[in-house]
Amino acid sequence: MDPAQILPVLLGLAVISPLASFVVILLFGPRMGKHGEYGAYVAISAIGFSCLLSFIAMFGVWLPNHAHELAGDGHGGHSTEQHGSADEKEVSASSSLDVVPVAYLADKTEAGHATATGEHANEEGHAKASSDHGHGAAASGGHGTEHDGHGEHDINGPPTAYTGVYYLLGKFGDLRLEISYYIDSVTLCMFCMVTLIATLIHFYASGYMHDELHDITDHEVTLTDGSHLKRPGRFPRFFQYLSLFSFSMLGLVLAGNIAMVFVFWELVGVCSYFLIGFYIERKSASTAANKAFIVNRVGDFGMLIGLMALWSGIGTFSFGDIDYDGDGVKEKGLFSTVRPAENDYALTVPDRMVLLSARDEVDQFVSAYRTDHPNASQDEVQAAVLANVENWRDGSSGTHYGHWLLVIAGIGIFCGCVGKSAQFPLHVWLPDAMEGPTPVSALVHSATMVAAGVYLVGRFYPVFPPEALLVIAIAGCITLFMAASIALTATDIKRVLAYSTVSQLGYMMLALGVGGWLAGMMHLITHAFFKSLLFMCSGSVIHAVHTNEMPEMGGLRKKMPVTAYTMLVGCMAIAGVSIPFVVGFSGYYSKDAILEQAFSLLDHNESSWASIFFVFAAGGAAMTAFYMFRMWYLTFAGTPRNQERYDHAHESPRVMYMPLVILSVFAVCVAWAAYTDLLIGAAIAVLVGILAMLLFKSSSAGHDSHSVAHGHDSHGHGDHGHNDHGHDEHGSHGHEAHGHHGGQSEAYLRYLILGLGVLVLVIGLLWMGAGWQNVTLASLLEQSRPVGTTRSVTGVMVDWTWPDEHLSHVPEIKVPVTLLAFGTAMGGIALATVMYGFGWLSPSDVRRQFSPIYSFLIHKWWFDELYDFLFVRPTHVIGRMMAGFDKNWLDWLIDGSAKVTIAFSNFWERLADQTIVDGTVNVVSGWLYSLGVSLHRVQTGKLRQYIVFIAVGAIAIFLLVSFFWSPAQAVR
Amino acid sequence: MNLMLFGTVTVAQYMLVGAVLFVTGVVCMATKRNALGVLMGIELVLNGANINFIAFGSKYLRPESLGLDGPLIALFVIVLAAGEAAVALAIALNFYNNHTTIDVDRADDLKG
Numbered sequence A: 001m002d003p004a005q006i007l008p009v010l011l012g013l014a015v016i017s018p019l020a021s022f023v024v025i026l027l028f029g030p031r032m033g034k035h036g037e038y039g040a041y042v043a044i045s046a047i048g049f050s051c052l053l054s055f056i057a058m059f060g061v062w063l064p065n066h067a068h069e070l071a072g073d074g075h076g077g078h079s080t081e082q083h084g085s086a087d088e089k090e091v092s093a094s095s096s097l098d099v100v101p102v103a104y105l106a107d108k109t110e111a112g113h114a115t116a117t118g119e120h121a122n123e124e125g126h127a128k129a130s131s132d133h134g135h136g137a138a139a140s141g142g143h144g145t146e147h148d149g150h151g152e153h154d155i156n157g158p159p160t161a162y163t164g165v166y167y168l169l170g171k172f173g174d175l176r177l178e179i180s181y182y183i184d185s186v187t188l189c190m191f192c193m194v195t196l197i198a199t200l201i202h203f204y205a206s207g208y209m210h211d212e213l214h215d216i217t218d219h220e221v222t223l224t225d226g227s228h229l230k231r232p233g234r235f236p237r238f239f240q241y242l243s244l245f246s247f248s249m250l251g252l253v254l255a256g257n258i259a260m261v262f263v264f265w266e267l268v269g270v271c272s273y274f275l276i277g278f279y280i281e282r283k284s285a286s287t288a289a290n291k292a293f294i295v296n297r298v299g300d301f302g303m304l305i306g307l308m309a310l311w312s313g314i315g316t317f318s319f320g321d322i323d324y325d326g327d328g329v330k331e332k333g334l335f336s337t338v339r340p341a342e343n344d345y346a347l348t349v350p351d352r353m354v355l356l357s358a359r360d361e362v363d364q365f366v367s368a369y370r371t372d373h374p375n376a377s378q379d380e381v382q383a384a385v386l387a388n389v390e391n392w393r394d395g396s397s398g399t400h401y402g403h404w405l406l407v408i409a410g411i412g413i414f415c416g417c418v419g420k421s422a423q424f425p426l427h428v429w430l431p432d433a434m435e436g437p438t439p440v441s442a443l444v445h446s447a448t449m450v451a452a453g454v455y456l457v458g459r460f461y462p463v464f465p466p467e468a469l470l471v472i473a474i475a476g477c478i479t480l481f482m483a484a485s486i487a488l489t490a491t492d493i494k495r496v497l498a499y500s501t502v503s504q505l506g507y508m509m510l511a512l513g514v515g516g517w518l519a520g521m522m523h524l525i526t527h528a529f530f531k532s533l534l535f536m537c538s539g540s541v542i543h544a545v546h547t548n549e550m551p552e553m554g555g556l557r558k559k560m561p562v563t564a565y566t567m568l569v570g571c572m573a574i575a576g577v578s579i580p581f582v583v584g585f586s587g588y589y590s591k592d593a594i595l596e597q598a599f600s601l602l603d604h605n606e607s608s609w610a611s612i613f614f615v616f617a618a619g620g621a622a623m624t625a626f627y628m629f630r631m632w633y634l635t636f637a638g639t640p641r642n643q644e645r646y647d648h649a650h651e652s653p654r655v656m657y658m659p660l661v662i663l664s665v666f667a668v669c670v671a672w673a674a675y676t677d678l679l680i681g682a683a684i685a686v687l688v689g690i691l692a693m694l695l696f697k698s699s700s701a702g703h704d705s706h707s708v709a710h711g712h713d714s715h716g717h718g719d720h721g722h723n724d725h726g727h728d729e730h731g732s733h734g735h736e737a738h739g740h741h742g743g744q745s746e747a748y749l750r751y752l753i754l755g756l757g758v759l760v761l762v763i764g765l766l767w768m769g770a771g772w773q774n775v776t777l778a779s780l781l782e783q784s785r786p787v788g789t790t791r792s793v794t795g796v797m798v799d800w801t802w803p804d805e806h807l808s809h810v811p812e813i814k815v816p817v818t819l820l821a822f823g824t825a826m827g828g829i830a831l832a833t834v835m836y837g838f839g840w841l842s843p844s845d846v847r848r849q850f851s852p853i854y855s856f857l858i859h860k861w862w863f864d865e866l867y868d869f870l871f872v873r874p875t876h877v878i879g880r881m882m883a884g885f886d887k888n889w890l891d892w893l894i895d896g897s898a899k900v901t902i903a904f905s906n907f908w909e910r911l912a913d914q915t916i917v918d919g920t921v922n923v924v925s926g927w928l929y930s931l932g933v934s935l936h937r938v939q940t941g942k943l944r945q946y947i948v949f950i951a952v953g954a955i956a957i958f959l960l961v962s963f964f965w966s967p968a969q970a971v972r
Numbered sequence B: 001m002n003l004m005l006f007g008t009v010t011v012a013q014y015m016l017v018g019a020v021l022f023v024t025g026v027v028c029m030a031t032k033r034n035a036l037g038v039l040m041g042i043e044l045v046l047n048g049a050n051i052n053f054i055a056f057g058s059k060y061l062r063p064e065s066l067g068l069d070g071p072l073i074a075l076f077v078i079v080l081a082a083g084e085a086a087v088a089l090a091i092a093l094n095f096y097n098n099h100t101t102i103d104v105d106r107a108d109d110l111k112g
Helices: A003-031 A038-069 A080-085 A087-095 A102-124 A135-143 A185-213 A235-254 A258-276 A283-313 A334-338 A351-357 A359-372 A378-393 A403-420 A429-435 A438-447 A449-459 A466-487 A493-513 A517-545 A561-575 A586-604 A610-636 A643-648 A654-669 A674-710 A727-733 A736-740 A742-769 A777-782 A805-809 A811-837 A843-849 A851-858 A860-935 A943-964 A967-971 B002-006 B011-031 B035-057 B069-099
Strands: A162-172 A175-183 A216-222 A228-231
Touching: A003 A038, A003 A162, A003 A175, A003 A185, A003 A235, A038 A185, A038 A235, A175 A185, A175 A235, A175 A258, A185 A235, A185 A438, A185 A449, A185 A517, A185 A654, A185 A777, A235 A258, A235 A438, A235 A449, A258 A283, A258 A403, A258 A429, A258 A438, A258 A449, A283 A351, A283 A403, A283 A429, A351 A359, A351 A378, A351 A403, A359 A378, A403 A449, A403 A466, A429 A438, A429 A493, A438 A449, A438 A493, A438 A517, A449 A493, A449 A517, A466 A493, A466 A610, A466 A860, A493 A517, A493 A586, A493 A610, A517 A561, A517 A586, A517 A643, A517 A654, A517 A777, A517 A805, A561 A586, A561 A610, A561 A654, A561 A811, A586 A610, A586 A654, A586 A777, A586 A805, A586 A811, A610 A811, A654 A674, A654 A742, A674 A742, A805 A811, A811 A843, A843 A851, A851 A860, A943 B011, B011 B035, B035 B069
Parallel strands: none
Antiparallel strands: A162 A175, A216 A228
16 A cells, blocks of 8 residues: 555545534534534544544554654664564554554555565665765655655655645645645654544543533623523534534644645634633633634734745745646755755755845846856856855855845744744733633643644744744743743642643743754653643543632542542653653653753853753753642642532543543653563553552452441542532532442552553553564654754854754763753652642742742733733723824814715705706796697697698698709709 | 690699699588588598599509509508598597587587
8 A cells, every 4th residue: 555645545534524523513513412412422433533544544554664764762673574474463552552443454564564675675775865866766666755764864864754735726826825735754643642632532521511411500600680691502512613623733734835734723723712712701711712812813923924935935835845747856845945955955045035135146246247248148147146146145245145034934933833832922822721611721732722833843843044943942941931930829720731831832842942853742742642631630620629729629539539640640741750761751751852952952052041941941840840749739639628619529420531541541651662661661550550459459448338337438548527428419410420439430440550551561562573663752753853954053143053953862961861850850749749748848838938929920920911011001002092083083074074065065056956957947848838838729629720721831831842942953 | 734635645634633633622621511521522632642643653644653553552542531431420420429410610629
């Protein structure tokens, strides 16, 4: 099976499927079952289908064809025999993920390996990248794509990518607007991540949103008569928006040109507007939706400028090279224009940009050339100009012409990403966006909308000059530090997560900005898993206690163990907990990679400013660990602070907590490498599981008699005396949650932990058996490393050096940074434990001690107030001034001119209409009337008189005619 | 005058007879108060005209004659006269029924 043909179809279908669901629910939503409850099934099956297709594309098409290209860290050697013998194991390895259909995969893998081995041999001959010009053609003989090995070459060639056009929308001169695709391993990773998380969130939402299945009284909306708003449920509408959102995000990821990205970009924006404003009647929700939308438009304005700079300077929007006219020659896309093979894939300002920027010099050159060569033809002049482009480009004539245009383009594109990914200074919308339902927060703030910005920076990476990278790094650095510091004091559980998201997005941007492409993209994927997990856990908590405020919670661990422990996993993942150098949660791998690259930047530059990035990133890591565990302790540990809410609390229904369990597995091991981490980690998991089993067994054994006495089951942790009234009196939450309380749930839980541990172990073994030792998240992403970025670069306007990312893996950097990261994370966790776990250090004392800082942080660095002062108020003042001008001057002018017009027309009516027009008509009619009056006497009624008249008249005419006219004259 | 009375018969003689008939008819219409008299005058006028058509239609009298058009128009005029007589007599009868007279001077009900 040729991946070049099958991948676009698979992924295209995966994109279309949620759109179809959107249309179906849009048309038939309210009629689908009672209150549209089947709308959820439609949406879930659509996104589930997309997920299935994405995993088929990844494990059935991509890996069988490209797994051999992956370079493992120090495990580069892999034999082709393993590929051949591994088919069966590979199948079961993947099927244990419960996603890939076995039969399908079996077909794919066999077909894949046959071509893969041939490709491999082909590739060895191209290790030297400098003699690489014919390489693309040679590789495309096999697959119709460009291949290159990603070993430790000095210079990497273009990554493997499938490009093509689905549909040409329009062509205006050189400008092509089209629906095209660009598929590489990043695209596939994003597809798998987005669809998997979206599927789980859809499942989760079908439980979370069940309130919407009947009429709702919204207690947060008070009408003018003092009562609460009553409205019909909007269950299908929610899923309709979710489907559209998934479609937009998948389309954005698949897009093969920046114009199409922009279209889906805006679609994502409008979907977030719909979803954040889902409770539209609440003032806070509608303003939050407006804020998100407007702030994003500010960023998009910059993006439009970037698009224009790109269009004028390069003349194409397409990412990759696409053969448009079918002549076998690929037209150059953005990446190969900016990083041409002739220049060893180094960043090169395109000719057109240079000529545009240096047009005065070009004019001078042309006139000088014409005086020297008076007989030169137009073509010769053009050739001479092109021959001289290099001088303008490389700055030998004093200026690097065109470079600034590329910087503008890069920063412009980044502006869009600033808005979408909530970077400083446009981060303000994201915390407010928590007004949406929690599944939306999970989807928007982990896998889709905010990921879109980082994804675009990563996708556009080859085009960013070092100066733009510096801007990205600075924005990311400020964002991560600021948001992390705000999260320290937030008390709203979702706002802690929101600021945490902003902070982690800052990490990603920082990573990309300091040259850590892989680190940034990896953190994007790992963060998506643990942040959606955290959000969904918080949603589960909110679902149970009906408040967002952590001071109202506490001790919930006993009421909702699954939520509590999955959330603990999420916290540990985001904090990057690890056994250094051995194994860790997924955050450990990506965050350490970011810190290593930041340290590498500091290592390679003399400037002391370069150290800021590392210092802030490390400080942010400590804060991350602190605020995450603060949140966990405040929510789940200690004693209940609000007894009533505690009594109402209950574990969420299975449809809500199963996604948490699945996501927690991914949050732990998505970044693991099969050959070591997976085994060690799974062994630890099994150990923990057995330990938990033993612990639970002993505690619940002692507990059984106790629960009989109370007439209900409680959780075997003691301290449940306040639980005395049975759960049944809270019948308003009449879902299956109550069935899972107590001993049953505990047995379930410990088997779950053990089972998951064993499952991971089995997957690890099978994965190794499949010969996919090198297939890790990192190596998979590395496969799509943007062309020309495995080298250190130095800026033109700033003299910093951005080191090659591979240089950050040397032991001199890796060892201290890993230890430091471990130390900061542990320090943060320890401090949180001391303050909130054991209560040895009273938070309120700390708050009093640092009250200025506290007030600064609790007011979110006064950003909202600052923007209010800087932008909103001046706008209001200008608006009022304009309104005054309008009322006093413009209205006066318009009213005056109206009056003048009326007066003039009155005058003119009297003058012209009444006298001239009417007068004429009246006079003529008067004449005609008197004529008629005078003639009516002739009509006597006397027949004989008439005859005499006729006779006399005829004779008279005769006489007259014969006097004045003779026939002779007429003849003549 | 001599030529007219005693020379070869030409169109002129016919026209003379026609003119006499025509004028007689007109005078008759203008002088008679009896509606039947007026009708007779009309017949005279029509026949005066007919004689002219016949004369102009005869190729014996005039080589460049109207040909068959002359008698044909005359025939039409006769038909017209018949129809006209029928209608006029009906009007006269009705008029008599209403007014017990057929004096045309009394028929001035429609005057303006």
